[in-house]
Amino acid sequence: MSAVRRPRPDLDPDIADCLSAVIEPTIGLSVIDLGLIYKASCNDSGIDVALTLTSPASSLGEFIVDDVRAKLAHRFRDAPSIAVELVWQPPWDVDLISDRGCEQLGRPVNDR
Numbered sequence: 001m002s003a004v005r006r007p008r009p010d011l012d013p014d015i016a017d018c019l020s021a022v023i024e025p026t027i028g029l030s031v032i033d034l035g036l037i038y039k040a041s042c043n044d045s046g047i048d049v050a051l052t053l054t055s056p057a058s059s060l061g062e063f064i065v066d067d068v069r070a071k072l073a074h075r076f077r078d079a080p081s082i083a084v085e086l087v088w089q090p091p092w093d094v095d096l097i098s099d100r101g102c103e104q105l106g107r108p109v110n111d112r
Helices: 013-019 061-075 099-104
Strands: 037-043 046-051 082-086
Touching: 013 037, 013 046, 013 061, 046 061, 061 082
Parallel strands: 046 082
Antiparallel strands: 037 046
């Protein structure tokens, strides 16, 4: 595991803030802190989000996608469209968990 976190410049800060309220139910962390959001952007045509799950075997995909879409629709009522795509590349990895997420899991940040 790497010791240095890679910045996520592809996440719009307002969208990321909104999605911090979406909790992955089996782990209990936000999709942001788990690093499940690979892309979150906004332009004149709307909001575009790409997210993954911790495992392709997870049965929570539709639930999380629906929650993401609902939270965005509630916060960004004027967005012309909201596109949420479930992707599998690159595969999710524990190195994507934020420092805050590691702390919430009781996992020392220095162990990465």
